[in-house]
Amino acid sequence: MMFHVKAVRAIAGSTLTVLSLLAATSLASAADKITIMVGGYEKQIYLPAKLAEGLGYFKDEGLDVELLNEAAGVDAENQLLAGAVQGVVGFYDHCVDLQAKGKFVESVVQFSQAPGEVELVSNKYPDIKGFGDLKGKNLGVTGLGSSTNFLTLFMAAKAGLKPGDTVSVPVGAGGTFIAAMQQDKIQAGMTTEPTISRLLKTNEARVLVDMRTVEGARAALGGTYPAASLYMETNWVNAHKPEVQKLANAFVKTLKFINTHSGAEIAEKMPKDFYVGDKDGYVAALDAGKGMFTADGVMPEDGPKTVLSVLSAFSKNVQGKQIDLAKTYTTEFVKAAK
Template sequence: MLSRRFLLSALAIAASLTASAAAVAAEKVTIMVGGYEKQIYLPAKLTERLGYFKDEGLDVELLNQPAGVDAELQMLAGAVDGVVGFYDHCVDLQTKGKFVQSIVQFSQAPGEVILVSTKHPQLKSMADMKGKTVGVTGLGSSTNFLTLALAARANVPVGDFTTLPVGAGTTFIAAMQQDKIQAGMTTEPTISRMVKTGEAKVLVDMRTVEKTKAALGGTYPAASLYMDAAWINSHKETAQKLANAFVKTMKYINTHTGAEIADKMPPEFYVGDKEGYIKALDDGKAMFTPDGVMPAGGPETVLAVLSGFSKNMKGKTVDLSKTYTSEFVKRAK
């Protein structure tokens, strides 16, 4: 008869071999996030924290990059497999001969605002930005795209004001405190931090679909998971697993309160104000899609917005059907 010690030893070895096999089987995917502490990109970290990547047999490494444009460059260089960033990069890149697709659409509104320093009460609209310096996360970033678009809609030409890359969070706040920028585009939790201290107020709000339509003329799909089209075509099973994980997260966001979601996030994301973080989530989580599907008419709005100021668009034809795919998220549902 086998001894109890022998049986326990055999079970331990079997468990170890099973764990090792699972570890080997897990597919490694590297995704760069354009600032994963930003609430607009919350689905990336939340999916990791909920264990949905592991549930799909994926070993996903999330890398942090403050500006989406830099994350995009890392993907094009082959340093990462995908980017959590704004969909508008997929449209912009096609004009440069690069085919990139959003495979999961996280949001249907940018979740961004133009903040204006309370030191400059004369700045009451985008039309007042002539001669001013407006902060963006990076040149060529989506915050830069949107800032130029809002100025163009207010009849302020690109050369009449300056956009300055200042990042987000503490670097954005410092730039405004030091008057290096008089206004700037940023997201939560930076918005709440500056409004709470009275150092800034919201000038243009794009945190809801309704306010985005008022500011930009239509629904503006923003945060997404986008990847090189060639990578997607050669890794369809992995792309499907990523979509499965993220669609579960979108459903989670849609069915849970800001407090419940916040409890899943790293405490440092609250920046010392969990109550403010929760309020910002409750006020803004309607910007997220419930299922990862591209909103109808959204790509057309993005193309129209970019065409209003971008030199890259002049004389170019963009095939919007090649800038996103809903095949994976629809299968995940």
């Protein structure tokens, strides 16, 4: 009888130990589950998100990362502020804009140093030669309050147009953008690859302003313009530094992959439906535009000032506000990346 009692106790103790280990493992896994919303992960400007997943770099870091797709960056931003996701792959300019509204988010990995955006104009309007000729026209943007909207408003102001001279129309990207231009719902619009190449190939549109390269961005915006990034709420970053470091490790490895491989090699790691039936065009766009990505995830030194200057040119939200740019990004994690 004594043996039975001891045996039962031993088994019970072992069972509790196993259960405790399983619970601890489960908690560790839950802690490393991170949800990131991407402002259109088929866009080449946000390529590092899906590429990191495809290369297995998240798993290498012991992370369980779920990527959610959202057509407009402003909607992804709202999901972050609501606590529905832990991070956003979107434009850095949201970090500046949100600080003006009293909310603190920061870029923890800076993917690009140029917007990768182009203002396309419909070939139904051959008389439009510059941004100043867009007065009275409907201009496509991904969403109202999105980075494409910010850049459109800046370019309009720079060309001497007043608020109300143009109408921003939210049309997303890809097929919805193309349909809006074909149906004359927009006469021009700001978009990215592969949408750009698709409209150029069919000769339905032409380039009015090109910001796909660092040089093009400097000419259009007056300086280096850090754009695509992984940004997160500052409080979350401070409370989850180990997880953020793992994300930085994965993304810095991804950026190095982009900088050391051809467009064709990168394309092979991406979902095939991203080619939209034109792999050659997709690869050509990658080869032409991958220079916009940083090599190491570090914020370009002169970039934040350019973004603040651009937003201050048209945004009443930002004008007159004291913005602490040092709190809109951090290089702590990328500089410590493996």
